[in-house]
Amino acid sequence: MSETSPSFYEAELERTYHELPFRQEQFVQLRQSKVFMEKHYRSKLVIDDLADKAAMSRFHFIRVFKSMYGISPMTYLRDLRVTKAKHLLQKGFSVTDVCLNVGYESLPSFSSAFKKCAGYTPREYRSNQHSNLE
Amino acid sequence: MIKIYVTSIPVEDQEKALDFYTRILGFIKKKEIPLGEHKWLTVVSPAEQSGVELLLEPMAFEPAKVYYKALKDAGIPCTSFEVDDIDDEYQRLVDLGVEFSVTPREAGTVKIAVLDDTCGNYVQLMQEL
Numbered sequence: 001m002s003e004t005s006p007s008f009y010e011a012e013l014e015r016t017y018h019e020l021p022f023r024q025e026q027f028v029q030l031r032q033s034k035v036f037m038e039k040h041y042r043s044k045l046v047i048d049d050l051a052d053k054a055a056m057s058r059f060h061f062i063r064v065f066k067s068m069y070g071i072s073p074m075t076y077l078r079d080l081r082v083t084k085a086k087h088l089l090q091k092g093f094s095v096t097d098v099c100l101n102v103g104y105e106s107l108p109s110f111s112s113a114f115k116k117c118a119g120y121t122p123r124e125y126r127s128n129q130h131s132n133l134e
Numbered sequence: 135m136i137k138i139y140v141t142s143i144p145v146e147d148q149e150k151a152l153d154f155y156t157r158i159l160g161f162i163k164k165k166e167i168p169l170g171e172h173k174w175l176t177v178v179s180p181a182e183q184s185g186v187e188l189l190l191e192p193m194a195f196e197p198a199k200v201y202y203k204a205l206k207d208a209g210i211p212c213t214s215f216e217v218d219d220i221d222d223e224y225q226r227l228v229d230l231g232v233e234f235s236v237t238p239r240e241a242g243t244v245k246i247a248v249l250d251d252t253c254g255n256y257v258q259l260m261q262e263l
Contacts, residue, residue: 006209007209009208009236009256010209013241013246017241020242022242031263068242068243069243119135
């Protein structure tokens with residue numbers, strides 16, 4: 001790290017960071033909801049659980065989360081569950097076991113969410129993994 | 135469904151870049167196909183070996199050299215990679231002799247750092263917070 005004057009990029013980072021339309025504590029609040037999702041994605045979660053963790057009202061939480069991360073909190077949770085599901089399918093767990101392990105209560109809703117994210121059904125993904133081992 | 139299968143980073147020397155991107159950064163070589171005086175040379179993340187390939191593209195087009203030099207002079211990274219823990223990765227790379235122009239710092243929803251890839255570029259590392 002040089003002690004010379006900051007580069008154009010560093011100066012822009014500094015400037016834009018201070019112009020972000022959120023307060024520092026809001027970043028921390030939203031991170032708390034993400035940590036909660038990481039810990040509890042196996043359980044049934046509703047938006048009020050997540051908003052509580054961020055100490056925000058439901059509607060404010062949804063709006064701020066979407067502004068910060070570009071997706072809604074429930075979409076973030078869905079993507080997180082599908083990522084976890086992919087790892088389990090790669091390890092050879094059955095689709096039903098994986099479905100229950102990542103917080104879905106029905107196979108159709110799990111398959112639908114998985115296909116939206118991955119482009120394949122969980123069954124197709126699992127078959128592809130086993131026919132194309134790396 | 136449309137997908138991104140390859141993205142590229144311009145490098146001054148493909149052999150040197152392959153060494154840096156594999157031995158230092160930790161990518162895995164995927165394709166090395168001779169193409170005239172250069173190669174179609176790609177690397178992938180160990181975590182996604184069937185995922186998006188990073189093409190180490192020879193910086194052979196003169197106007198491109200001017201553009202990428204301008205980016206480097208301004209300290210602007212030409213691409214960004216995600217890591218699980220940026221503080222750990224920063225320390226690992228510093229121990230390997232990698233130079234950083236920006237040490238790990240928070241920037242909103244992410245924590246970033248910028249390193250010199252020794253091949254003509256700055257590269258940003260990012261951990262989502």
